[in-house]
Amino acid sequence: MPTYVLLTSFTRQGVENVRDSPRRTEHAREMIESLGGTWNEFFITMGRYDGVIIADFPDDATAAQAAFTLAESGNVTVEPLQAFTLEEFRNIVDAMP
Template identity: 45%
Template sequence: MTTYILLINWTEQGVRNVRDSPKRLDAARKALGEMGGNFKEFYLTMGDHDMVAVCEAPDDAVLARFALTLGQGGNVRTRTLKAFPEAAYREIIHSLG
């Protein structure tokens, strides 16, 4: 499975309905699970992003579909980073020669 980091910000609608956010997180976990992925970690954050999630998915298309599904709800906007574990990082750097 591939690891992805989602940088998440509430929209105005999402902030207005912030008390429903835990229910939306539960629904998002379920949706990603049904797509074959999972949440590894989730954080409420301070700074440029309201929340950060570390997720796994079988491939880029699954994660793209998940992020689009989240966006359709109108409560959050996401930015997705594909994450390479340390072993892959070392292999990539070593391949530079």
């Protein structure tokens, strides 16, 4: 399954309800798994983004569905990125014309 990095940032609402964030994070994990995804890692970060979720999804549409569902809560914005392992990157480069 392809791997995706979901970069999240708290909205004003999310900051106002930050104490509920650990519980919401567990719900996010459950939602991703209910879509057939695999929750790999989660980090709270300092800097431009407030959190990073690393998950596998069956396809782009499922990853987008998860990102929209997370954002729909109003607590975070989400920037999804498809990620490639080093081996996948090597295969991409090796296949270049």
